[in-house]
Amino acid sequence: MTLDGRNAIITGASQGLGLEIARAYVRAGAKVVICARDAERLEAAASELRIVAEPADVSIDDDARRVVARAVAELGHIDILVNNAGIYGPMGNIETINWQEWTRALEINLYGSVLMCRHALPHMRARRYGKIIQLSGGGATGPLPRISAYAASKVAVVRFAETLAEEVRADGIDVNSIAPGPLNTRLLDEVLEAGPESVGASFYERAVKQKADGGADPAHGAALAVFLASAASDGITGKLLSAIWDPWEDLPSHAEDLRGDVYTLRRIVPRDRGFDWGDR
Numbered sequence: 001m002t003l004d005g006r007n008a009i010i011t012g013a014s015q016g017l018g019l020e021i022a023r024a025y026v027r028a029g030a031k032v033v034i035c036a037r038d039a040e041r042l043e044a045a046a047s048e049l050r051i052v053a054e055p056a057d058v059s060i061d062d063d064a065r066r067v068v069a070r071a072v073a074e075l076g077h078i079d080i081l082v083n084n085a086g087i088y089g090p091m092g093n094i095e096t097i098n099w100q101e102w103t104r105a106l107e108i109n110l111y112g113s114v115l116m117c118r119h120a121l122p123h124m125r126a127r128r129y130g131k132i133i134q135l136s137g138g139g140a141t142g143p144l145p146r147i148s149a150y151a152a153s154k155v156a157v158v159r160f161a162e163t164l165a166e167e168v169r170a171d172g173i174d175v176n177s178i179a180p181g182p183l184n185t186r187l188l189d190e191v192l193e194a195g196p197e198s199v200g201a202s203f204y205e206r207a208v209k210q211k212a213d214g215g216a217d218p219a220h221g222a223a224l225a226v227f228l229a230s231a232a233s234d235g236i237t238g239k240l241l242s243a244i245w246d247p248w249e250d251l252p253s254h255a256e257d258l259r260g261d262v263y264t265l266r267r268i269v270p271r272d273r274g275f276d277w278g279d280r
Contacts, residue, residue: 001226001227001230002028004028007030007077007079009033010033011116012036014042015041016187022051024223032051035055036055058085058112067116078130082133082135083157085113087104089101089150091147091190106153113157117132125171130171131173132174132175133225134178135180135221136179140158140177141179161175162240174234174236176238177240177241178224178240180220180243181243182215188207188211192211223243224243224248236255239262
């Protein structure tokens with residue numbers, strides 16, 4: 001799964017999983033440009049990896065455009081875009097949370113991903129090849145009461161990725177989403193700081209246990225991000241893959257099966273659960 005000769009942009013890469021992916025890409029041979037809002041943390045990450053950094057808020061159109069332009073200027077072309085930038089947003093009941101903070105979460109998580117794609121895609125289309133990787137999470141596959149902005153934005157980015165995959169399939173561009181598992185990052189710390197009054201007793205207790213157990217190893221998510229950026233995954237597109245639970249290393253041998261709706265968001269109907277009702 002070498003990335004020799006490949007150039008990547010990774011958003012939200014000043015810390016956490018984004019930084020772990022950047023490290024994995026550099027080890028695999030890629031040239032990388034990273035961006036994030038925290039300029040100080042970003043510079044520290046860039047110094048560690050000896051790569052290019054561009055401070056930016058990807059939810060702002062001009063910033064997203066500037067990141068892509070900087071990557072093209074520094075690297076020559078773009079092969080890979082990893083949309084990792086994201087926040088939880090406000091925590092609490094929908095009728096009491098701060099509305100501006102709720103919409104801000106969608107701006108960063110959803111609009112930021114779409115804007116980065118809008119500006120990177122012309123360069124990928126020109127080369128008739130590219131890899132776009134969207135970071136998803138638990139918000140995409142199940143309800144998250146009291147963290148509704150995060151849940152709504154994450155399911156939206158996965159459906160956007162599935163839709164974009166069909167738009168660019170003929171151009172040799174693969175678009176996939178990653179569920180990295182429960183990570184012990186700043187997002188978990190925000191849940192613990194918010195407390196059970198805001199996130200609910202059950203979710204808070206799970207967070208406490210996750211903190212104590214260590215959470216999922218971010219190396220799994222980074223390894224899947226390398227696979228999806230490499231030639232080994234060519235033709236695999238429109239999928240939501242779990243870094244922990246799915247046998248993604250074996251997917252190239254199941255290319256025909258992957259043309260259907262496996263590893264995608266879908267509606268469950270009664271017959272999917274063995275019920276003898278619900279069909280016309």
